[in-house]
Every structure is written in C-alpha cells, then in structure tokens.
Amino acid sequence: MPTRDSFPIEPFLPYMRDVAKCEQALHEVNLMWHMIESSARMNCPREAGTILPTMAATRARFRQLEEELVINLAREKLRNAHAALATTAGYIIEIVVRNLFERTADVGFLATDRELCLFVAGITSDTDAVRRRLCAYRDKYTVYDEIILLDTSGRVLVQLDPQSALDSSRDALIARTLVCDTYVETFRASDLCPDKRNALIYSRRLCHPDTGAVIGVLCLSFAFEEEMGRIFSTHGDPGDRSNMLLLDGDNRVIASADTYWMPLGTLVPVNASDVPGLMMFGGREYLVCTISSQGYQGYPGPAGWQGQVMIPVDIAFGGKQATLLDQLAPALANGVLSHAHAFCPPLFGIMRAADSASETIRRVVWNGQVMTTGQDAGLGRLKTILEQISETGARSNALFAESIRDLFDTVLASGLRDTEFVTHLLVDLLDRNLYERANDCRWWALTPELRRLLAVTQRSAGDIDNMTRILATINGLYSVYTCLFVYDRNGMIIASTGEGIGTTIDAVSLGQVTALRTGQDYYVSPFEPSTLYGDMPTYVYHAAIRHPDRDTEVIGGIGIVFDAGPEFSAMLCGGLGGKTETQADTRAFFVDRRGVIIASTDPSRPVGGTLDVDSSFLAPGSGCSTSRIVTHDGSYALVGCTASHGYREFKVSDAYSGDASADVIAVVIAAVGPVAQGSVGNTEPVARFTSVPGMLDGLEFATFYLDNALLAIPAEHVREALPAAGVSPMSIGAGAGCLGILPVVGSQPGMSDDFVWVFDLGAFLSGKPTVQDSRSQIIVVRLGQRSIGLLVTQLHGVGRFDPAQLVATPMGGQATGNGMLVRQVIQAEEDNLLIQVVDLAYLFGVLMAPANAAPELPDNVYALQPAGYSSTGGNAQKAGSH
Known part of the structure; x- marks a missing residue:
C-alpha cells in the first residue's frame, strides 16, 4: 500500500505543466551532453581520452538527477496540494464539532431552568412570559433559530418561530428524549422544523421542579445552514477552484460551499487516507481529502460526520507560481536553503548531487585547461571541446538552480500557507469560544432565583446556600470556568463556587457593570492577573443582575472567571495539530497589540511576557492575515499571524466591538534552522579575469x-x-x-x-x-x-x-x-x-x-x-x- 512518501505521481504529471516544461529543458541539455561527448570521441579521441570517462559519468549523473528532480518536483507539488485540502477539510469538521459541543452544554443547562419547568409542569401558565424568556435566551445565543417546549405526548406548548405554528409533533426524537438522561442529537428532516431539508436539533427532557418526574421536552434548533455558510465564507478557496463539503456517515453531502456544483444529498467519493489519489466524480477526476473529527473534550460530534475538500485535478496545479525566494534578500534565501536537509530532505539530496556534478564539470574543464598549458597548437580541438563543456555545464547549472528554486519555492510557500492558515483557525476558535462566554454571563444574570435572592435586603444563610447551589450547578455543566460568583450593588461577593466570598470586586469592573443599560450588555475585564484566578491573568466576564420587578435597577452582578490557561493552551495545541509538520520547532501564541503574551506553547515565553516580533505582525487589521520568512531568535523562521475578527455579533456589533485593547492576534512561528554563516550550494566565483589576447608566450x-x-x-x-x-x-x-x-x-x-x-x-x-x-x-x-x-x-x-x-x-x-x-x-x-x-x-x-x-x-x-x-x-x- 502506498504511503504519503511513496505514492505514485505518474497519473498527475500530465496536469503539471511547469514540471513538464522543466523536464523538457533538462532533457534537451542531456542531449547536448551526448553531442559533446560524441564530438570529443570523433575529433580528438587521444587528447580527450583522460576526460571522456568523467564526461560519460557526469552525463549519466545529470540524467539521474533530472529524473530525481522531476519526480520530487511533482511529488512536492502533489503533497502540498493534498496538504492544503487536508488542512481545510480538518478545519471544517473541527470547527463544527467545537461549536456543537457548546450546544450540548446549552440544552443541558436550559432544561433545568426553573421558570420553564414550572410552566411545562402546569404550575404557571403565562405563555407570553415564557416566550419572552425564550426570546431573551435566543437573543444571546444567536446560533439557535427555534426553541420549542413540548409535553410528553408531543403537544407543542411554546415555540418561537411565528411563521411555522405547530400544534404537535410525532417525531421519534420525543420518545427517545423522554427516556434519556442526557441530550439527544438529531439531524434529519423533522416535523418540528418543517421548512428545513434537515434540522439539527438538540433535545433534553424536562423534569418537575419539585418531584423530579419527567414532564416534557426542550428542543433547540441549531441554525445549521447559516453556520456552515459562515465557515465556508471564512475558510473557503477565494479562487473558487475547490469545493468545501460536510458529509454524513454515508458519504452524502449535508453542507456544500457550492450547491450548484455539488448539491445536498449527493453521494461523493471519499479519501480518508493520508495518500493523494485521483477519484472520479461526475465524469471528472478530482483530488479529494476527507477528515474525521478527533472529538473535543469527550464530545465526538455527530456520528460519521466528515469534512471534505475536492478540487478538479486539471486545475489543481495551475495556480499562480510561487516566487517567494525572489522576494527575499539573497543572504536570507541562501540561509533558509542551507536547512533544506531538515525542511525538505529530497531537495537537499538533489542540491548536494547537483553541486557535486557541477564541481565535476568545473574540475574536468580546469584539468583540461591545465593539460593544454603551453600546447595551443596541438590541443586546439580539445580547447573547443572544453569550451562546449563549460557552456553546457553553465546551462545545466542554471536549469538545475532554477528547478531547485522552484521546488524550494513550492515547499516554502506551502509552509507559509499552513502557518498563516493555522493562525486564521486559531483566532476563529478563540472568537467562537469567547462568544459563548459573553452569552453565558448575560443569560445567567437573568436567572430568576438569583435576581430574587439578590434583591432580598436581609439574606439568610439558606439564601446564600441556594445561590451557591445554583452557581455550582451551572459551573458543573460548564467546565471552562474556574469560578462563578455573585456580588451586590457595592461589589461585595456574597456567593461563589470558589474563593473570594466577602471580598469586593475592583472599582473599575463595578463601575462598568452598574452602568450597563440592558440585558444584552456585558463587560469583560482586561486580560490581567486576578485574585479570583490565583493571581494569574485571565478574562472575567460580567453582567448586571437587575431587580426582579424593575429591569432598569441594577442590584449587583454575576462574574464568570474564564479558565484561560488550559483553555487557550488547548486551542493553540489543537490548532497546530501537526499542520506545520515540515518544521520540527513550531510555536503558537495569542498576543495583544503590544505583543504581550496571552497564551503560549513556548515554555521560554510564558504568559505575561512580550513576544519579540516585527511590529508589522502586531498591526494587521481585524480579520487580516500575513506571513513572512524572517530571522527570529537566531533562526530562520516562517511567521504567520491573524488578528481576531469576532464571531456573529461578538466583537462585531456589540459593546465589545471597536475596543483595540480587546484585539487578540494569533502568531505561529515555525523555526527552520539556525542562521547560517556564508552562502549555500554551488555559487559561481565572483572574480573574473581575461587572458591577454594573442599572447603566445605569456x-x-x-x-x-x-x-x-x-x-x-x-x-x-x-x-x-x-x-x-x-x-x-x-x-x-x-x-x-x-x-x-x-x-x-x-x-x-x-x-x-x-x-x-x-x-x-x-x-x-x-x-x-x-x-x-x-x-x-x-x-x-x-x-x-x-x-x-x-x-x-x-x-x-x-x-x-x-x-x-x-x-x-x-x-x-x-x-x-x-x-x-x-x-x-x-x-x-x-x-x-x-x-x-x-x-x-x-x-x-x-x-x-x-x-x-x-x-x-x-x-x-x-x-x-x-x-x-x-x-x-x-x-x-x-x-x-x-
């Protein structure tokens, strides 16, 4: 079975026009060597006798190098094309799985909401009040397009979407949910969402608030098509040369970046191996890469779902040719090239062999010139042969140098692409994650019991215990927080799942929270050390808690302490995930605009330190990316960065938007090798001199x-x-x-x-x-x-x-x-x-x-x-x- 290093490249060669052009040019030079060798044998066999064996061996060596170079050029282009598809396919499925993991937590928490349980149990009957509560939830968690409450018989009690009024449902998910003690994930057509081809619904049973008896079902309908559209538009091919797909376990398309090209429901070929291969679809051959999720925090994702990218092979290698080395200073280009043995071993082997062959040619000519010293009349024909050898050798050198440069350009461009694309994923993961944190604090601030208990002027120990119990229940469902706490109008922490009870939050945060105007507003502290996080830096998300009878009156607030250390580290490590496999030493960082480190995979650069990079890497616009080859820490390195751009309304249109201090930049630094001294490879001498013309006795x-x-x-x-x-x-x-x-x-x-x-x-x-x-x-x-x-x-x-x-x-x-x-x-x-x-x-x-x-x-x-x-x-x- 072929491996990623031994796959056949012959089927792909007809589609690589630049490789074919290189092969033709090298073949022509090989013919010239044949002609020179034949001319020497015919015109001066005795004089050329000492160099003919070396010429023959050199010609054979060049022929072998020609084959190796063409094969490696093609293999590297194919490997890089496949790696680009794999990177994108992996991001499709990983982003989806991480997003849906949050949905499993949401439905679990909302199913325990006392107000909803009281209504479904028949203890309360204000349908409009319940609908308003569900609307408040959807306004914060905008990933849901429908929320439905049903009783045990499938009768619809409340729904949000007024355009599809439902009386009842006969969907089998209801019966399944009623007997399940966790969430149920359903993706298919459902009468709960009649306007959708397939609905992604998260359901959980509701229990009586006093007896614990099962009383109904909560359904959250995820805005699946909208979310996939966002993923495709963010990570898609700007040239529309490839198509991004999400497949189910039967290899059918459930989401397509271009439904005209590959419609929903289409059965497509898949390639889950790490070996590039051609696959036929619709009468056309494609490069295909299929990636399954590794899961996230124990959540495997919907069964069988896969990310896939497909590109027609006839256009897979026809993009703009890389000219990366031409943009580098010669010393930097030569220095990076000196580490080809680690960056691209096949390239290094060809470079060494080409250098050896070039020096052999130089030695043949040099020795021939020495041989003819003082014997111009008798060895004139040999001198002509030597000149031809020298000229053809120079042409061979130029062709190999150009081809090696093209190969190295391909490898480096691929490395830079991966480095930059990883940073794009990292800020996407970060923005999506922190979007959920902003939602959580605002929703939990609306908890009726917390509002009622905080409004009490004389709270008993039992009241404090009730508040702590509520916070502990929430914290148990959401492991991304180390602490949830509630504080009063003066900032005094009166209930907490961690330390800090009896202490006061900082004046800046208290002032910001008490000034929040609506339930949609929230406040995030700067990324700085917090006593609530062991004096380590983190974000603390705050929302105002309002009087249960007067929404305009702020009576305190809720704070949630994000577990920044492990959560950010997991994002960085998960984002790297082997994507920059050509570099042995790759580090990822989250930094602010000043370069202060928010998270790091480099033990020598801990959180709170400053990342020493060029200021241009700290200045990209929102959502913008860049990548370059630089020297960093005494090494040549590929550096990519992307600035955070927000997700949905988070950092885009909410109160957190426009705050430059809240910008986060993902930086990935892939070291190639130590800065080299001197040049690399076979360089032509810079010194030139001309023999005195016509001088016979010099x-x-x-x-x-x-x-x-x-x-x-x-x-x-x-x-x-x-x-x-x-x-x-x-x-x-x-x-x-x-x-x-x-x-x-x-x-x-x-x-x-x-x-x-x-x-x-x-x-x-x-x-x-x-x-x-x-x-x-x-x-x-x-x-x-x-x-x-x-x-x-x-x-x-x-x-x-x-x-x-x-x-x-x-x-x-x-x-x-x-x-x-x-x-x-x-x-x-x-x-x-x-x-x-x-x-x-x-x-x-x-x-x-x-x-x-x-x-x-x-x-x-x-x-x-x-x-x-x-x-x-x-x-x-x-x-x-x-």
Whole structure:
C-alpha cells in the first residue's frame, strides 16, 4: 500500500505543466551532453581520452538527477496540494464539532431552568412570559433559530418561530428524549422544523421542579445552514477552484460551499487516507481529502460526520507560481536553503548531487585547461571541446538552480500557507469560544432565583446556600470556568463556587457593570492577573443582575472567571495539530497589540511576557492575515499571524466591538534552522579575469579559491585536481595541516597508480583549518620529482598573463614568516583584482622541514619526502636502507 512518501505521481504529471516544461529543458541539455561527448570521441579521441570517462559519468549523473528532480518536483507539488485540502477539510469538521459541543452544554443547562419547568409542569401558565424568556435566551445565543417546549405526548406548548405554528409533533426524537438522561442529537428532516431539508436539533427532557418526574421536552434548533455558510465564507478557496463539503456517515453531502456544483444529498467519493489519489466524480477526476473529527473534550460530534475538500485535478496545479525566494534578500534565501536537509530532505539530496556534478564539470574543464598549458597548437580541438563543456555545464547549472528554486519555492510557500492558515483557525476558535462566554454571563444574570435572592435586603444563610447551589450547578455543566460568583450593588461577593466570598470586586469592573443599560450588555475585564484566578491573568466576564420587578435597577452582578490557561493552551495545541509538520520547532501564541503574551506553547515565553516580533505582525487589521520568512531568535523562521475578527455579533456589533485593547492576534512561528554563516550550494566565483589576447608566450596560472581569496599556481606545476572526498586520513600523519593521503592515477610515466600526501593550504596561510564542503578540491602539484596535494575551497580557472602583470609583494624580499608563501600577486584586468601567487619552492621547503616531516610512507606511494628519504620506482624507501 502506498504511503504519503511513496505514492505514485505518474497519473498527475500530465496536469503539471511547469514540471513538464522543466523536464523538457533538462532533457534537451542531456542531449547536448551526448553531442559533446560524441564530438570529443570523433575529433580528438587521444587528447580527450583522460576526460571522456568523467564526461560519460557526469552525463549519466545529470540524467539521474533530472529524473530525481522531476519526480520530487511533482511529488512536492502533489503533497502540498493534498496538504492544503487536508488542512481545510480538518478545519471544517473541527470547527463544527467545537461549536456543537457548546450546544450540548446549552440544552443541558436550559432544561433545568426553573421558570420553564414550572410552566411545562402546569404550575404557571403565562405563555407570553415564557416566550419572552425564550426570546431573551435566543437573543444571546444567536446560533439557535427555534426553541420549542413540548409535553410528553408531543403537544407543542411554546415555540418561537411565528411563521411555522405547530400544534404537535410525532417525531421519534420525543420518545427517545423522554427516556434519556442526557441530550439527544438529531439531524434529519423533522416535523418540528418543517421548512428545513434537515434540522439539527438538540433535545433534553424536562423534569418537575419539585418531584423530579419527567414532564416534557426542550428542543433547540441549531441554525445549521447559516453556520456552515459562515465557515465556508471564512475558510473557503477565494479562487473558487475547490469545493468545501460536510458529509454524513454515508458519504452524502449535508453542507456544500457550492450547491450548484455539488448539491445536498449527493453521494461523493471519499479519501480518508493520508495518500493523494485521483477519484472520479461526475465524469471528472478530482483530488479529494476527507477528515474525521478527533472529538473535543469527550464530545465526538455527530456520528460519521466528515469534512471534505475536492478540487478538479486539471486545475489543481495551475495556480499562480510561487516566487517567494525572489522576494527575499539573497543572504536570507541562501540561509533558509542551507536547512533544506531538515525542511525538505529530497531537495537537499538533489542540491548536494547537483553541486557535486557541477564541481565535476568545473574540475574536468580546469584539468583540461591545465593539460593544454603551453600546447595551443596541438590541443586546439580539445580547447573547443572544453569550451562546449563549460557552456553546457553553465546551462545545466542554471536549469538545475532554477528547478531547485522552484521546488524550494513550492515547499516554502506551502509552509507559509499552513502557518498563516493555522493562525486564521486559531483566532476563529478563540472568537467562537469567547462568544459563548459573553452569552453565558448575560443569560445567567437573568436567572430568576438569583435576581430574587439578590434583591432580598436581609439574606439568610439558606439564601446564600441556594445561590451557591445554583452557581455550582451551572459551573458543573460548564467546565471552562474556574469560578462563578455573585456580588451586590457595592461589589461585595456574597456567593461563589470558589474563593473570594466577602471580598469586593475592583472599582473599575463595578463601575462598568452598574452602568450597563440592558440585558444584552456585558463587560469583560482586561486580560490581567486576578485574585479570583490565583493571581494569574485571565478574562472575567460580567453582567448586571437587575431587580426582579424593575429591569432598569441594577442590584449587583454575576462574574464568570474564564479558565484561560488550559483553555487557550488547548486551542493553540489543537490548532497546530501537526499542520506545520515540515518544521520540527513550531510555536503558537495569542498576543495583544503590544505583543504581550496571552497564551503560549513556548515554555521560554510564558504568559505575561512580550513576544519579540516585527511590529508589522502586531498591526494587521481585524480579520487580516500575513506571513513572512524572517530571522527570529537566531533562526530562520516562517511567521504567520491573524488578528481576531469576532464571531456573529461578538466583537462585531456589540459593546465589545471597536475596543483595540480587546484585539487578540494569533502568531505561529515555525523555526527552520539556525542562521547560517556564508552562502549555500554551488555559487559561481565572483572574480573574473581575461587572458591577454594573442599572447603566445605569456605566463599561465591555474587559479583557485581559499575561502574568498583568489590564489594562483603556475600551471606547469599542476598535475590535476581531484575531489577532496577521496582523501584518506592517516593516523601516522605528521605536521600541522597534514590531512592524509590521496590516490593519484599515473603519477609518473611508466609508473603505476600512486598516492600523495595532502595538506591544508589554508592552514598555512591563515592558521585556521579550511572548511570542507561539496566544492572542496585537492590540487596535485609537483616540484621536480616531488608531488603533494593541496586542499582548496573551489577551483576557478586557468589564464594566461603578461609577465608585467606580476608584482612583488611588500614582504617579497624577506626570508622569514608565513608571508613568504606569497611573494607575488597578479594584477588582473577587471575590478582591480589581485591574485596571490603561491611560491611552491617555499611551500615545499616548509613541508620538508623536520617539524613537518611526513613519516615513512607505505609501499606504492610517491610524494614529497622529508630530508633523508628517497624514492625508487613506486616505492618510498629510507635513504641507505635496502
């Protein structure tokens, strides 16, 4: 069975036009390599004999890289397209489940409302008063479009919707609810809501307030279609290229963002696996992703419900191409790219292989140029071949660089999209959650018993106990609160489910509550430490309690202490939920406009601290999002943020709206890796020089880099360059900068393959070891009968210079110091370039000194020998020993 890392991509390639274009361009370059190789074999087989095997191997390696690059480009595009669908599908079902969890609590609490129970029991008979009470409830919990009270026989006692007057109901949910001691969740057609195709109803039985006998049923009809419309409009595809669906357990559409495209009741194919695949629907192939809920606080959601997103495959990959890297500073782009091994392992492997192939080409050309030194007449055709190799290599490099850039753009754009989308979900979850808190405090402030007991001038202990019992019952149903408390007109707390009885609320809160004009108004304290929450920061929601006979008279208030710590943490962790899986270190935060942390998943940045981010991340408009790649805490990071935008009337049209201090911003920071020093990958040398035209008797030098310095060695003393990876460390090595030995093919005419000692040239120049990477090379140089290998950072080129261009260094006449390693510099033509010339005689002399003398070499080694050694044939022997 395919996995998310091994799924076939062939069926998707015809729909990826940019990948096909890349594949065609790479194929054309591959043909050019074939032509160059054939031309070399025909025109200069002897001269090109030493480079033809390397050319063939390089061509084969490029061909393999071409296939790997195309496959990974396609796979990454497919993976990211599928991940985007999965993210959206997951949000659909999770938002629905979290919303409906609140409904299960609502129906449970309202079913215990004494006023409603008295009326259904026949103890009271004021239908209009009960209807007004239900209206007051719906005005606060605006997610309900109908509330109905029925007796045990299904007769309708009171309903809110005047447009669908019902006498009775024969719905089976009534009988089921009467025998159930918890809520009943029903989604289907019902005579309780005759105008709906499917009604989502939460019902609970009502009991006699004195005897406990079952007396009727309470039904809350959730505004399902309206709510799904909000979800689709908030999280939908702005380009209308995909469709968002909510499915039932039979895989039928129960909500659709576009009912003309996929109507309600339609049976659709589902893909609940984490593996992208093509599925046929309506004669068209689609990418499909289906997600089921993991549940929320023990509530699983309606049985079988699933979120799904579908997009036609023929348009799934045709969106605007990513240009993210082009928008970054080069240093930032290269730095992020340096962590491709963690961010996108396939990309890193291709980068390394492409760098290696590029350096092979550079080495082939460099060695060929060295080979033709002083032999222009006889090796002219080889020089032409070398020029073709160099040009084609440059084109190959450019194509691979562009393709790798496209792949990395795809990966980064996907990461930024996920990061930003997670923040959008987080503020949505937060606004929806706090909307419920604003509703709760206002509704509980209308509790008749609390109003009556608070209006009593001389309250007994029994009165206080009754108030505490009511608060405890509520708190038991709503676990998101650590404490509910009631206070009088002076702010004195007289009943509480926690601490604080006998204390007084702060003057600011008391003043705000006593000034509330209607039952629709409420007050939220700033997010700050509260003694009612263990001196930790939280929100406390307040509503005024009014005199039972005079609604204009405020006689106290109710406060509900939100359990901010675990609730906000659950939102952040639930919102992350693996959505930013390409980053190993991802942190999420809720902050205010000042950057003060309200909630955090980062232990090093606790609540109350300040999140150090760019001010632009703290300034998005309401509901607006942004994301960028930045450096943060010494790391490259993907940062996304979204400002809260409210939900329904909450923070939109109520008294809480327009209060900038109440704005909350979700921030997600996904670290990519530590800030890198220097560039990454195979970069072309910045230094340029031009050989003197027409000069046949000039001086030829082979040039190379040590870090950023350009150096030269007379080309006549250079044998060849070899990969640094071939050096074998030797435990018997001696002297500073001695790295080991390296095999060399045909080091002398008539001799077998031998070895040379390798030294770190950078260590002699600067005293610091040379950092090795894919560009590092070993230049094998000889002086007389002796050869050594020199580690260099990167090869550059071979050029011919006028002797007048050589200038002695200021220290060139002195005979001491490491500065003698460079006695002359070449004044090149462009950019006042100075190329340092290595004095091989001095270098060999230093390496032959007793302090740096290499030990006796094993058989078949031809190399620089310290004083007292000689070499015969391919065997190094100590002088005088036989």
